[in-house]
Amino acid sequence: MNNSESMEKLIEDLIRKLARANVELYYLSQRVALLEKKASEDKPQAAASNRISFMTTKQN
Structure with a gap:
């Protein structure tokens, strides 16, 4: 096998x-x-509330 084939x-x-x-x-x-999609159908407000708590929670 030559270089080109390799x-x-x-x-x-x-x-x-x-x-x-x-x-x-x-x-x-x-x-x-x-x-x-399934998560938003099961708990439509869960995702938004999680984002808000994540944004407002102080991280050390």
Whole structure:
């Protein structure tokens, strides 16, 4: 295998890995969106009250 073939194989491998990572990120983003939707349907005021308490709580 010459240098050109070796580089081509590395590039193809990187493209496959990047595609796999993109699919995983898409899946996770969809899952987060569904969980956020479910949480907001279960307790519509919970998210806002948590944000307010987080913003007003003094951190040491």
